[in-house]
Amino acid sequence: MAVVADRQIIHETEIRPRHYLNVNHSFWSWFFTTDHKRIAMLYLGTITVFFLMGGVFALLFRLELMTPEGDLFQADTYNRFFTLHGVLMIFFFLVPSIPATLGNFLLPIMVGCRDLAFPKVNLASYWIFVFAGMFGVGMLASGGVDTGWTFYAPLSTHYSNTSVFMAAMAAFFAGFASILTGVNFIVTVHKMRAPGLTWFRLPLFVWAQYATGIIMMLGTPVIAITLFLVALERVWGVGIFDPAHGGDPVLFQHMFWFYSHPAVYIMILPGFGVISEVIACFSRNKIFGYHFIAFSSLAIAVLGFFVWGHHMFIAGQSVYTGVVFSLITMLVAVPSAIKVFNWTATFYGGNVTLESPMLYAIGFMGLFTVGGLTGLFLAAMGMDVPLHDTYFVVAHFHYVMVGGMVMAFMAGLHFWWPKMTGRMYPEFIAKFNAVIVFLGFNATFFPQFILGWLGMPRRYHAYPEEWQVLNVMSTAGATILGFGFTLAIAYFIWSLFYGERAGNNPWGAKGLEWTIESPPTTHNFHHIPTVTEDPYNYTGREEVNVQQ
Amino acid sequence: MSNFLNFPIIPVGASTFAEKVDPLFYLLTLMSTVLTVGIFMGIVIMAAVFRKKPGVDRPSQALHAPILELTWTIIPTIVGLGLFVWGAVLFDDYIKVPEGALQIDVIAKQWMWKVQHENGMREVNDLHIPVGRPVKLTMMSQDVLHNYAVPAMRVKQDVIPGRYTSLWFEPTKTGAFPMFCSEYCGTEHSLMGGTVYVMEPQAYNEWLAGGPKVSPQEAGRFLFEEKLGCVTCHTGVSGARGPDLKEVFGHAVKLADGSSVTADEEYLRESIMEPAKRIVATFTPLMPNFANQLNDEDVANLIAYIKSLTEEEVVEVETGAPAP
Numbered sequence: 067m068a069v070v071a072d073r074q075i076i077h078e079t080e081i082r083p084r085h086y087l088n089v090n091h092s093f094w095s096w097f098f099t100t101d102h103k104r105i106a107m108l109y110l111g112t113i114t115v116f117f118l119m120g121g122v123f124a125l126l127f128r129l130e131l132m133t134p135e136g137d138l139f140q141a142d143t144y145n146r147f148f149t150l151h152g153v154l155m156i157f158f159f160l161v162p163s164i165p166a167t168l169g170n171f172l173l174p175i176m177v178g179c180r181d182l183a184f185p186k187v188n189l190a191s192y193w194i195f196v197f198a199g200m201f202g203v204g205m206l207a208s209g210g211v212d213t214g215w216t217f218y219a220p221l222s223t224h225y226s227n228t229s230v231f232m233a234a235m236a237a238f239f240a241g242f243a244s245i246l247t248g249v250n251f252i253v254t255v256h257k258m259r260a261p262g263l264t265w266f267r268l269p270l271f272v273w274a275q276y277a278t279g280i281i282m283m284l285g286t287p288v289i290a291i292t293l294f295l296v297a298l299e300r301v302w303g304v305g306i307f308d309p310a311h312g313g314d315p316v317l318f319q320h321m322f323w324f325y326s327h328p329a330v331y332i333m334i335l336p337g338f339g340v341i342s343e344v345i346a347c348f349s350r351n352k353i354f355g356y357h358f359i360a361f362s363s364l365a366i367a368v369l370g371f372f373v374w375g376h377h378m379f380i381a382g383q384s385v386y387t388g389v390v391f392s393l394i395t396m397l398v399a400v401p402s403a404i405k406v407f408n409w410t411a412t413f414y415g416g417n418v419t420l421e422s423p424m425l426y427a428i429g430f431m432g433l434f435t436v437g438g439l440t441g442l443f444l445a446a447m448g449m450d451v452p453l454h455d456t457y458f459v460v461a462h463f464h465y466v467m468v469g470g471m472v473m474a475f476m477a478g479l480h481f482w483w484p485k486m487t488g489r490m491y492p493e494f495i496a497k498f499n500a501v502i503v504f505l506g507f508n509a510t511f512f513p514q515f516i517l518g519w520l521g522m523p524r525r526y527h528a529y530p531e532e533w534q535v536l537n538v539m540s541t542a543g544a545t546i547l548g549f550g551f552t553l554a555i556a557y558f559i560w561s562l563f564y565g566e567r568a569g570n571n572p573w574g575a576k577g578l579e580w581t582i583e584s585p586p587t588t589h590n591f592h593h594i595p596t597v598t599e600d601p602y603n604y605t606g607r608e609e610v611n612v613q614q
Numbered sequence: 615m616s617n618f619l620n621f622p623i624i625p626v627g628a629s630t631f632a633e634k635v636d637p638l639f640y641l642l643t644l645m646s647t648v649l650t651v652g653i654f655m656g657i658v659i660m661a662a663v664f665r666k667k668p669g670v671d672r673p674s675q676a677l678h679a680p681i682l683e684l685t686w687t688i689i690p691t692i693v694g695l696g697l698f699v700w701g702a703v704l705f706d707d708y709i710k711v712p713e714g715a716l717q718i719d720v721i722a723k724q725w726m727w728k729v730q731h732e733n734g735m736r737e738v739n740d741l742h743i744p745v746g747r748p749v750k751l752t753m754m755s756q757d758v759l760h761n762y763a764v765p766a767m768r769v770k771q772d773v774i775p776g777r778y779t780s781l782w783f784e785p786t787k788t789g790a791f792p793m794f795c796s797e798y799c800g801t802e803h804s805l806m807g808g809t810v811y812v813m814e815p816q817a818y819n820e821w822l823a824g825g826p827k828v829s830p831q832e833a834g835r836f837l838f839e840e841k842l843g844c845v846t847c848h849t850g851v852s853g854a855r856g857p858d859l860k861e862v863f864g865h866a867v868k869l870a871d872g873s874s875v876t877a878d879e880e881y882l883r884e885s886i887m888e889p890a891k892r893i894v895a896t897f898t899p900l901m902p903n904f905a906n907q908l909n910d911e912d913v914a915n916l917i918a919y920i921k922s923l924t925e926e927e928v929v930e931v932e933t934g935a936p937a938p
C-alpha cells in the first residue's frame with residue numbers, strides 16, 4: 067500500500083518534482099556532496115575542461131604540421147604542445163572519462179542501490195582529482211613539460227629542464243583518484259546488488275566497470291611508484307633509471323608500460339560496456355553472447371597485465387621476452403574481435419532504429435575494428451620494426467582511444483543524457499554531428515597510417531616535404547573533429563535549459579535506470595527494487611518487468 | 615598543383631628486409647580492409663533488414679548459431695597465431711647478423727649521429743655503405759634514448775645510454791635514403807636525421823680510401839673523449855681523479871716513489887697499458903687497465919692526441935692568437 071501512496075504523491079507534485087539536481091543549490095551542497103550522481107556531474111564538468119585544453123593543444127600542433135618546416139612554433143614549444151596534449155588527454159580525460167562520469171552515475175542505479183559503497187571515498191576521489199589537476203595547472207603555468215606523456219628516462223630524469231616534477235606529481239595524484247573509484251566500484255558490485263540481481267543479471271556495463279575497477283586497483287599503484295621514482299631521481303639524483311647514475315633506462319619502460327598497457331583497457335573496457343547497452347537498446351534485442359562478453363571483460367583485465375612488452379620489441383628488451391609478449395598480445399586480441407562479432411549479431415532478429423547514440427555506437431564498431439586490426443601489425447614482431455614509433459602507431463592508438471573510447475563516451479552521453487539531466491538534446495543535430503565526428507576523425511587519422519608506413523616518426527616538429535599533403539589532410543580533419551566536439555558541447559549545454567523534457571524512459575530501454583525518474587531523486591529508488599528477469603529482456607512486449 | 619597531387623603513398627624499399635616485410639604488410643592491409651568493409655556492410659545490411667517498421671510489431675528473437683560462434687572464435691585465433699609465427703620468424707632475421715657483415719660504430723648524442731668505419735673513417739649524420747653487402751651498426755648513446763631508423767631499409771633500433779645495441783641490413787639498391795631519429799630525444803629530435811648513401815662497391819672503396827681521412831690526433835680524441843671515456847677522470851681540472859694531461863708530454867713527471875721521469879711516447883704507452891706500474895705523485899692508482907681494449911693503432915692515436923695537447927699549449931703561447 068505504501069508503494070501506491072508514494073507514487074501518488076509524486077504525481078501530484080509533477081509541476082516541480084524534486085530530484086538530485088534541484089534538491090539544494092548551494093555551493094556546499096554541490097562541491098561536498100556525497101551523492102554519486104552529483105559527483106559524476108562534477109567529474110563531467112572537470113574532465114570536459116581538460117578535454118578542451120588537450121584538444122586545443124592538439125589543434126595548435128596540427129597547425130604547425132601544415133608545413134614541413136618547423137616555422138610556426140619553436141621546437142621547444144611544439145614539444146610541449148604534444149606532451150601536454152598527451153598528459154591531459156590520458157591522465158585527465160581518458161582514464162577518468164567513462165568510469166568517473168557515466169560509471170559513477172549509473173553503477174549504483176544499475177545494481178539497484180542508493181549510492182556507491184563508500185560515498186565519502188567517492189567525494190575524496192573527486193577532490194584528489196582536482197588536487198592533481200592543480201598540479202597540472204601549476205605545471206602549465208610554470209612553462210609546461212616536454213618529455214612526451216611517456217616520461218622516458220633519462221630525458222625526464224636528467225636532461226629535460228621543464229616542469230617534469232609537477233607533471234609527474236599531477237599524474238601521480240590523478241592515479242589515486244582512479245584507485246579510489248576502482249575500489250568503490252568493486253565493493254559496490256559485490257555487496258550492494260538489489261535482491262534478485264544475480265551476477266548474470268547484471269548489465270554488461272556493470273561487468274565492464276567491475277573489470278575496469280580491478281585494473282585501476284592493481285595497475286595504478288605501479289605508475290604511481292614509477293613516477294615517484296622519476297621524481298626521486300630528478301630531484302635528489304638517486305640513480306634508478308639514468309645509467310650515468312648507475313640506473314637502467316629500459317627498466318623505466320618496463321615499469322611504465324606495466325601500467326600503461328593495462329591503462330589502455332581502463333580506457334576501452336568501459337567503452338565496451340556502453341556499446342553493449344546502446345546496441346541492445348536500439349536493436350531491441352537480447353545482447354548476443356552475454357556470458358562471453360561478461361567473462362571476456364574479466365579475461366582482458368587479467369591478461370592485459372601480461373602484454374606490456376609489445377611496446378618494447380626494439381627498445382633493448384630480450385628477444386625471448388619479446389616473443390612471449392607478442393604471443394600473448396595476439397591471444398588477447400581474439401576476445402576483442404569476438405565482441406565486435408557479437409555486437410553485430412545482436413542486430414539479428416531485432417527491431418533496429420538509428421538514434422544518435424546508435425550512430426555513435428556504429429561509428430565505434432567501425433573505428434575500433436580498424437584500431438584493433440592495425441594493432442595486429444604492431445604485435446607481429448618483425449612487422450613492428452618498420453612501424454614502431456612512427457605515425458602508424460599514432461593513428462593506431464587514436465583509432466582505439468578516440469575512434470573507440472571517445473565515440474563510446476559520446477554514445478553513452480547521448481544515451482543517458484536524458485536520464486542524467488531530464489532533458490533531450492536536439493536529436494537531428496546530434497545525428498548530423500555523429501556523422502561529422504566520424505568523417506572528421508577518419509580524415510584526421512587515416513592519412514597518418516600512410517605517413518607511418520612511409521616512415522614519418524612520431525613527435526616531429528619538422529618533416530620532409532613529400533609528406534606535406536597527407537599532413538595537411540590530417541590537420542583539415544582535426545579542424546572538422548574540433549568543430550564536431552564543440553557543437554556537441556554546445557547542444558548539450560543548450561539542452562540543459564531549453565531541451566524538451568525527457569520522460570523516464572525516452573528510448574524504451576530495459577534496465578533499472580530506466581524505471582526511475584529522469585533526473586533521478588537523490589536516493590534513486592523509492593523502494594529498493596527486486597529483480598526478476600535477465601538483462602536486455604526485449605523479447606517480450608510488456609514493459610520493464612521490475613517489482614518495486 | 616600537379617605536384618601537389620603527386621605525393622607518395624608507398625615507401626621505397628631498398629634492403630632485403632623490404633622484400634620480406636612488405637608482403638606481410640600488404641597482406642595484413644588487405645585482410646584488414648576486407649574485414650572492416652565486411653563488418654561495416656554486415657552492420658548496414660542487418661540494420662536495414664531488421665529495422666523497426668512502423669505498424670509491424672515483430673517480437674524480437676535472438677540469434678542462435680553455435681557453429682557461427684565457433685567459426686568466428688577459431689578463425690581469429692588461427693590468424694592470430696599465424697601472424698605471431700610470421701612476425702617472430704621475420705624478427706629472427708632482424709637479429710641474426712650474417713657472417714662478414716661490415717662493422718660500423720655509431721654514437722648518438724643530442725642531436726647528432728657520429729659514425730666511425732672500420733678503418734677509422736668518420737662521418738657525422740650520414741652513412742656511406744656499399745650495396746649488396748650486409749652492414750652491422752653497433753650503437754650507443756651518450757645521453758638520452760635515441761633511435762636509428764632508415765625507413766627505406768625497414769630497420770629501426772633504439773640507441774641506449776650505457777648499453778650497446780645493434781642493427782643490420784643488406785642494401786639492395788644504390789642511392790640516397792633518409793635516416794631519422796625515431797625515439798623522442800628533446801628539442802631537436804626532428805632534426806636529428808641524415809642520409810644513408812648506398813654506393814657501388816668500387817665507389818665505396820674509393821670513398822673509404824680517398825675521403826677526408828681522420829688524422830691520428832682526431833682519432834685519438836674520439837677514443838679519449840667518447841669511446842673510452844678517459845675524460846671522465848682526466849678532466850683537465852685540478853682536483854680531478856686523474857692528472858691533467860696538458861702539460862705532460864716532454865715534461866718531467868714526479869712519481870709516487872719520489873723519482874722523476876720525462877714523459878716520452880714510451881712512458882705514455884706504459885701509463886695507458888700498465889697504469890699500475892708507475893704512479894704519478896699525489897694520485898691514487900685508480901686508472902683501469904685498458905690493455906685488452908686497445909689495439910696498437912688505438913694506442914698510437916691516443917698518444918698522438920695527448921702529444922697534441924701539449925703542442926697546442928705551446929703554439930698558443932708562442933703566437934698569442936686568440937682561440938677561434
Ligand SMILES: [Cu+2]
Binds near residue numbers: 327373
Ligand atoms: Cu600496449
Ligand SMILES: [Cu+2]
Binds near residue numbers: 800802
Ligand atoms: Cu630523437
